[in-house]
Amino acid sequence: MSNVNTCASLDTGNDILILHEIRHALRKLLDDGESTIIDLRAIPMAPGEEARIEAMLGQGELSATLNALGKSTINETAFSGAWLITHYNTEDEILGKFIEISKLPSILASQHEDIEVALEQLTHQLLV
Amino acid sequence: MSHDETLKESLTRNGVSRRGFLKFCATAASIMALPPSMVPAIAAALESARRPSVIWLSFQECTGCAESLTRSHSPTVEGLIFDAISLDYQHTLQAAAGDAAEEAREEAMKENWGKYILVVDGSIPLGNPGYSTIAGISNLDMLKETAKGAAAIVAVGTCATFGGIPKANPNPTGAVSVSDIIKDKPIVNVSGCPPIPVVITGVLAHFLTFGTIPELDELGRPKVFYGNNIHDRCYRRPFYERGEFAETFDDEGAKKGWCLFKLGCKGPITYNACATAKWNEGTSFPIESGHGCLGCSEPNFWDMGGFYKALSQPAVDVSQTAAYALGAGAVAGLGIAALNRKKKADVATDHQTVTIHDLRRNDPSKTEAEDS
Numbered sequence: 372m373s374n375v376n377t378c379a380s381l382d383t384g385n386d387i388l389i390l391h392e393i394r395h396a397l398r399k400l401l402d403d404g405e406s407t408i409i410d411l412r413a414i415p416m417a418p419g420e421e422a423r424i425e426a427m428l429g430q431g432e433l434s435a436t437l438n439a440l441g442k443s444t445i446n447e448t449a450f451s452g453a454w455l456i457t458h459y460n461t462e463d464e465i466l467g468k469f470i471e472i473s474k475l476p477s478i479l480a481s482q483h484e485d486i487e488v489a490l491e492q493l494t495h496q497l498l499v
Numbered sequence: 500m501s502h503d504e505t506l507k508e509s510l511t512r513n514g515v516s517r518r519g520f521l522k523f524c525a526t527a528a529s530i531m532a533l534p535p536s537m538v539p540a541i542a543a544a545l546e547s548a549r550r551p552s553v554i555w556l557s558f559q560e561c562t563g564c565a566e567s568l569t570r571s572h573s574p575t576v577e578g579l580i581f582d583a584i585s586l587d588y589q590h591t592l593q594a595a596a597g598d599a600a601e602e603a604r605e606e607a608m609k610e611n612w613g614k615y616i617l618v619v620d621g622s623i624p625l626g627n628p629g630y631s632t633i634a635g636i637s638n639l640d641m642l643k644e645t646a647k648g649a650a651a652i653v654a655v656g657t658c659a660t661f662g663g664i665p666k667a668n669p670n671p672t673g674a675v676s677v678s679d680i681i682k683d684k685p686i687v688n689v690s691g692c693p694p695i696p697v698v699i700t701g702v703l704a705h706f707l708t709f710g711t712i713p714e715l716d717e718l719g720r721p722k723v724f725y726g727n728n729i730h731d732r733c734y735r736r737p738f739y740e741r742g743e744f745a746e747t748f749d750d751e752g753a754k755k756g757w758c759l760f761k762l763g764c765k766g767p768i769t770y771n772a773c774a775t776a777k778w779n780e781g782t783s784f785p786i787e788s789g790h791g792c793l794g795c796s797e798p799n800f801w802d803m804g805g806f807y808k809a810l811s812q813p814a815v816d817v818s819q820t821a822a823y824a825l826g827a828g829a830v831a832g833l834g835i836a837a838l839n840r841k842k843k844a845d846v847a848t849d850h851q852t853v854t855i856h857d858l859r860r861n862d863p864s865k866t867e868a869e870d871s
Contacts, residue, residue, distance in 0.1 A: 440523060
């Protein structure tokens with residue numbers, strides 16, 4: 372158990388690097404309107420480091436839950452424009468974790484294909 | 500789902516929304532180690548992907564590779580990928596047995612000749628065909644026959660890729676790998692004992708998405724997963740650079756999470772994605788659990804001199820080498836890779852077995868008398 376406790380203070384330094392990457396992405400979003408997505412699971416992390424990154428990012432004004440192929444949580448961080456997106460499967464196990472730097476994460480918007488289906492369904496409902 | 504139905508049509512028929520599909524694509528991109536910016540391209544490709552037939556042959560193996568995949572932490576995505584393929588033959592998973600099972604394989608081959616993916620786990624005994632047969636057919640004959648009509652072969656696990664444990668000295672069955680026998684088909688080697696499940700599905704997802712096999716390294720492994728060694732991606736690497744090593748599994752260094760190099764960690768010569776993909780719902784990987792890497796994704800890992808024998812004392816000034824790498828970029832990086840490869844070759848030729856004494860070394864509480 373002592374290993375677990377002491378390992379919690381290990382640090383690759385990637386937490387600070389990710390914050391720098393987010394800062395550059397926010398600048399790019401402001402200047403060019405270009406979005407950035409960072410795959411947190413593609414970066415080496417020491418035990419507890421991912422949690423420290425999340426703690427540093429904090430919680431912003433908006434939280435949303437998506438229910439499609441399991442739950443997804445979309446939380447704006449304390450830094451407006453930086454969103455933490457976590458995808459879960461139907462057994463609430465984490466499939467992927469991303470930081471998206473955009474005005475609105477693309478997965479939140481209603482999708483063209485789904486709107487087409489909705490239109491068809493509503494039309495059918497009004498006809499019967 | 501028929502072979503002609505696209506993945507998008509299948510998902511729509513199952514009530515999966517576009518958002519769900521995009522979530523699937525985002526996770527698939529992560530699985531394939533592709534940048535998130537590739538998600539729209541992946542979505543476009545997958546929308547029109549047809550369902551490929553997969554025939555999975557198991558030879559001299561322990562079923563650990565299939566266990567790794569079927570017990571992986573992300574059943575939704577793995578399930579979707581398996582829904583997206585037609586697994587027409589896998590004798591551990593399929594309900595059919597005996598002649599009916601073999602008929603299923605022959606039928607799938609006939610219907611999808613030239614287009615199916617052949618997945619193989621386990622090595623093939625050449626010493627005596629009787630060491631391993633299925634329905635009275637030797638592994639060698641079944642592999643040769645089934646490989647003829649395959650579009651590509653995915654060798655799963657170190658046994659299928661490099662001979663693995665069955666090939667370990669003295670190799671009683673004359674075990675060889677798939678690529679030792681099949682020379683005229685594209686072969687993707689997904690090594691590991693077992694391989695990381697997302698790496699297996701990542702290769703299938705890549706084939707499904709792009710219709711091709713991923714770019715391979717010199718050992719036939721997908722570069723996206725095997726492009727870096729464990730050491731370079733290890734969170735304990737800074738301790739190596741500072742010369743801070745655990746000397747035993749319970750000393751202060753071990754408790755502080757220092758580098759496990761001196762305890763036999765094979766991270767510097769092992770190419771795999773464990774340090775980032777991790778195991779058990781992304782919880783950890785062997786080094787994070789306090790044990791050195793065994794090197795299980797490398798050829799002949801079982802005979803590389805003992806799991807607890809250090810590769811060597813750091814023979815070069817690592818920080819200086821790293822500085823050269825920074826200065827000269829990829830060329831010096833290749834130099835380090837070549838150095839690592841040489842280390843591996845040296846270790847292979849310097850084979851020594853591990854003893855109880857090796858395990859107890861540096862432990863003053865154990866005496867020689869106890870060891871003997």
